[in-house]
Amino acid sequence: MGSKAHKLTLSTGIEVPCFIDGDPDARPLLLLHAWGESFESFDRLAPLLAGFRIYAPDLRGQGDADKPEDGYSLAEQAADVAAILDALEVPRAFVLGSSSGGYVAQALAAGRPERVAALVLVGAPLSLRGRPAFADEVETLVDPIGAAWVRESLTWFPLLHEVPAWFIDDRVDDGTRMPAHVWRAILKGLCEAAPPTESGTIATPTLVLWGGHDHLLSLADEQALAARIAGSVLKVYPDTGHLVLWECPERVAADTTDFLRSVG
Template sequence: MTTAITEHTSNITLLNVQLYYEWYEPNVHRSNQVFLLIHGFLSSTYSFRYLIPLLAKTHTVISIDLPGFGKSEKSTSFRYSYKNYSQLIIDFITAFSLKHVVLIGHSMGGQIALRTAKIAPALIERCVLIGGSAYLKRAKKAVIYSSYLPFVSFFIKKWFKKNDVKENLLTVVYNKSIVNENLIKEYGEPLQHKRFLDCMIRLLRHREGDLLSEEMQSIATPCLLVWGKHDKVIPLTTAHNLLTDLPNAKLVVYEDAGHLVSEEQPEKLAKDILEFLNE
């Protein structure tokens, strides 16, 4: 029997860094729109594993691991700025001549999606921001400068290693029962790469502040904001501020979800995304 979805994984080199991606195609009833998924901080394409098959029934779905995360290269020469991350998305779209692209970004991925829509609006048809990062300032200069000191880098790495994956997961979900040993293993494994913490230090140094309100006010791309009511990482107040600043946005709030909406409410999320496309 022919499967409903065809999938493959591969790598592509863009901006001199190797990018891992997963590509899913429906075998029947294919829409001309393409979903491009961008994960959040300390995450990977794994966080979309429940959402992908729901969207891939009718749409091409592509999920990437950002440099420094998941299965993508842990480069110590890449500049880990949002500008570069957004340029990677643009170059990926261009490399495969993708049309009718809908960006779906979670947390940090939401900020990258917004930046991409601002830089290259002609390439992006719509954006879906799931607990999207916004209004965060750049790290203070003293913190950035001190990150170059050997003993400070040591303490940053020690802090990361002490930060328990299980405790982090319990913080970002509303339904604590979904945090099991397999979830802890899958989210924790990529963080053990020998160069991962060096990449995170570079991200601390290179990350710009999030887009300013006046910058977002020029983004005409239709945006769906999806938020868990119990999001402790990016609170619901951020969603309401985005709703004010983005000219063409709507907000959907999930009562029984935290920051990891795609883990807790994938069916509802897929339904709302597909309905958003038809508005």
């Protein structure tokens, strides 16, 4: 995907690469990756999303985006996404967010509803208040981030399906490209933020996809998330874990395509 990446200079003061593909006249679909990843985490999904103009940026501090010392609160991450749409000259888009990328997508939809035509939340949280069990480990990180630590960190989210080794290797590479201060700052920004469905209202058509063996996010939370977004649809994948995007990109692509076509 990297060969189709364009460098964007944002009004928020940073530069980020953005993968762009598809018919320029097709409906725009913005893909937001998870904490510790890059737009290349959509390598297996993007080719399956036929009929859309795909935009997949590296978010602040991750991938090949600028890595400043600050700007990692949830509100600032959402502001970056709005600035990405501005730089792309895309006034309104469908938005798909994976894991914490779905939290950022919620913040965008709650704060700037005019920018979001519909949401697809893939293994995305209702709330990240508090500290997950691995937060203490993240606090101890020092540069350079080693590949062995990143690979071990992936075991925080067990996989129930076989995922290609090259894809895992690429995610390890994503993690080693993030400096320690970014690992800490993004997690802090996510955990300290008020959940978007509490701080605002999301009225955007929304599809919530959740893995039935997700040990980070509960079914009760995902049901609450869907209940707070009027008219949303919750679909459970009973045989997957938290990393729905990694485990079954074909199912995610099919459900995303069907849903977005149904809402126009």
